[in-house]
Amino acid sequence: MRTHRLCAATASTALLGALVLAGPGTSAASGAEAAVKITVNANAGLATMPDTGLGINDAIWDKELGTTAVSDLLKSAGVRMVRYPGGSYGDIYHWKTHTAPGGYVAPGTDFDTFMAALQWTGAQPMIIANYGTGTPEEAADWVRYANVTKKYGATYWTIGNENYGNGHYGSEWEADNHPDKSPTAYANGVVAFADAMKAVDPAIKVGAVLTMPGNWPDGIVAGGDPATWNQTVLTVAGSKIDFVDLHWYPGGSTAAESLAKPEQITDAVHLAREQIARYAPADAGRIGISLTETNVGVGPNTQPGALFLADAYSGLLESGVFTVQWWNVHNGIGTVSTVAGRTDYGDFGLLSSGTCLADGTTCEPPLNTPFAPYHGLTMMNAFARPGDRFVRAGTDDPLVTAHAVRRPDGDLAVLLVNKDPDNARTAAVAYTGYTPAAAAPTVHTYVNGGTGVTTAQTGTATSRTLPPYSLTTLVLHPASQVSGEPGAPGRPTASAVTDRTATVTWPAATAGGHPVAKYELHRQNGAIDEQLGETTGTSFTVANLTPGTRYTLNVLARDTAGKVSRPSPPLTFTTGSPATSTCTVRFTDNNDWGNGYVAGVDITNNGPDAIDGWTLTFDWPTAWQRMNGGWNATWEQNGRTVKATSLDSGGRLAARGGSVSAGFVAGYTGPNLLPPVFTLNGTVCHTA
Known part of the structure; x- marks a missing residue:
């Protein structure tokens, strides 16, 4: 969440100051070490880059919204979707009067001005319908004005913004005038909004707000609720929506910690799809996923912001998210620090607001000067174009990540992110299912402190030196143009x-x-x-x-x-657990508080013989889950493997139904996937 979105950009300093900015962590390697092994597998297809992929937020409190200068910059960076009217302002904004009671509305930021700017930029809108203080009728009138009266063809509409932040779970920053602030009430509101809006234009796509798996309040069931926010919204409103809307601010106390967070993306998106499939009605596969707010935890306008943006956008888009949107175009100066030798203004904007600290001691660069994340977005535009297919890429160095796309014309682009602030990396790149031409590739590079992305034809496709804290994209031609090959098989x-x-x-x-x-x-x-x-x-x-x-x-x-x-x-x-086994394990997530829970483990012996002394083992699905001590067994964790050994008092399990209950306190710092299988004395159990 970003509570500063309720304030004008120039008033965000105090709230942003709560974020601690620190220098990057100690580097794990030096450029003198062995080359990083990078593998690009063109046979391993992922999602296709959508036309709406590269997105950004814009806000009605930003006086630069709609200006030609900003539109030109966004167009140059390849922005194809812009969100309006701006974060939590979406739940106080009334489009007809162009007012936001309790907030600030800058001149020249009305809806028509916004749409004119989008047409200049070549982007589509993502519009927030006011759930918090508005009505379904107001939203339907907005659809009518946009698509019937003005014929803008605005397709994507979300119902509210971070509505789980309305105080129902204890934290309150999102406006919500409804007496019932539960997920059930919001879900019923989504149904009413969707019905009213689609009655005007059945072609629009309506989205509902969910929590990002692994981020508060995911997993929490508030008092009186039947289930979590996500489960409730999907169960009640799943048949009425076309996509879900997620926000992701993964945080981190250091730059190194923040830059490691994108490794959680694959599991987070997988868990979101799992929730959609489990709780939404039939044909849940039609429901897409948007990620309409994200930003880095440390160094938002210096190099960590650029590296995080490119890495996170790539990971989310290759996982099938149809749009990723940075917070924000402009935001305002916050806590000033030095990150990797550069002044960081604590500004979550893509472009400088040209603002100063209240005491006048520090001022940002001139208005609209691009910050580092802008150049990261420009790099994304050079790397992945609409219609490109992401393919799998990997490395053997945790400080270097790789992404790749295969283009319709046969070219292959490889994005390499060096997260080491101090040392270059020599990269050795190998290819499966693709043979690059011998000619020098086109190379796009963005380095720490750079004023833009540089482009040259240099080097080879298989060896590359990656500068410290840099983004590098290689664009390769195939060794030979293959014609007459079969078309790709359809979706399995x-x-x-x-x-x-x-x-x-x-x-x-x-x-x-x-x-x-x-x-x-x-x-x-x-x-x-x-x-x-x-x-x-x-x-x-x-x-x-x-x-x-x-x-x-x-x-x-x-x-x-x-x-x-x-x-x-x-x-x-x-894959699941065996349908039948000589043992059954029931694992439950009880009393979840958002980064931990009480785990219940019930073990049953289904076999014909009694068990005298037992050992239960399982593996956590991710590296950010842990066991923090338990009961009714001796518990220990080694790496991802958890082992429970029976106590003398509970070590005997009678034949054909003998059981024991144990448990522990679990913790997690990312998407919380429950362990799928358990082994009792070497036998894989049925998981109930």
């Missing part, structure tokens, strides 16, 4: 998923110059290519899978001449 689906097997089915590929001979199933094991099987048909049952494991697969077509298609869209599924 999984059925009959058990603990050990899954049946994968896909639409057939279109033949190219030769008939399709077979299909190959490839698992994304990081960036390593792992073929699981092949068939001449369009369905295959994969065997020998590991219980409780998440699998992401692509299908490739190979023709009779040996030419291989591009990968199908990805399929992700998770």
Whole structure:
């Protein structure tokens, strides 16, 4: 959450001052060490870059909203979606009167001015309908004005902004005039808003506000509520919405800690999709995910902001989020510090507001001077274009991350992020499913303190020196243009998923110059290519899978001449526990408080023989989950593995139904995926 969004940009200093800015952590390696191994796997297809991918927020308290200078800068950076009227202002803004009681509205920031600026920029709007102090009728009138009267064709509308911050969970920053502030009331409001708005224009897409998995108040059930915010909203309003709207401010007390947060993205988005699939009504797959606010925890207008933006945007977009939007175009000076040798103004704006501290001792650069994240966004525009397909890339160095896209014309772009503030990295890049041309690639670079992205043709596709604290994009041509290859197979689906097997089915590929001979199933094991099987048909049952494991697969077509298609869209599924076993484990998340909970573990012996002394083990799905001490067993954790050993008083489990209850206190600092499988004395149990 960002409570400063309720204030004008020039009044944000005190609230932003609560964020502690610190220098980056100690570097883990030096440039003299062995080269970083980077693997790019063009066979491992991820999401396609959407036209709405690169986004930004703009606010009615920003007097620069709608100016040609700002529109030109956003256009140059490739911005394709802009959110209006600005964060929490969305729940106090009345569009007809262009007023926001309790807030400040700058001149020249009305809706028509905003839309004119978007047309100049070449972007689409993401509009916040006022749930907090508005009505469904007011929102419907806005849709009518926008799309019937003015014919703007505004497609995306969210119902409110961070409405879980209305005081229901104890923290209150979001305006909400409704007497009932529960998730049930909000969900019913979403239904009423969606019905009224779509009655005017059935073509619009309506979004509901959810919490980002792993971020407050995810997991919390408030007094009197039947379930969490996300579960309740999806259950009640899931049939009426077209997308969910998430915000993500992962924080961090140091730059190094903040820059490590994007490693949580894959699991957070996976958990969000899991919640949508579990709680929304049938056809939940049609519900998209938007991420309409994010920013870095430390160094928001210096190099950490640029590195975080590029890394986070890439991770979210390759996971299938249809838009990612930085907070904000302008924001105002906050706590001034030095980060990686550069003055950081604590400003969450993409562009300088030209403001000064109250005592006049420090002033920002001139108005609209781009801060480092602006150049990070410009790098994203050079890296991933609408229609490009993200493909898997990975590295063996935690301070270097990699992302890649395959373009429709055959080119491949690789984005490399060096998060070490002090040392360059030599990178050795290997490719699977792609052979780059010998000619020097086009190289885009943004370095610490740079005033823009530089571009040159230099070096090779397989070796590159990455400057400290830098962004580097390589754009490669293929060694030869392949023609007549098969089309990519259609999106696969999984059925009959058990603990050990899954049946994968896909639409057939279109033949190219030769008939399709077979299909190959490839698992994304990081960036390593792992073929699981092949068939001449369009369905295959994969065997020998590991219980409780998440699998992401692509299908490739190979023709009779040996030419291989591009990968199908990805399929992700998770194997379960055995349907029957000599043991059953029931694991429960009880009394969750947002970064921890009481874990209940009930163990039952289903076998014909009694068990005298038992050991239960499981692995946490992520590295940010932990066991903090328990009861009715001796508990210990080593890495991700948790082991519970029976006490003398509870070590005997009678045959055919003997049971014991134990538990522990769990903690987490990211998306909280519950452990899927448990092993009792070496036997994989059924998970109830």
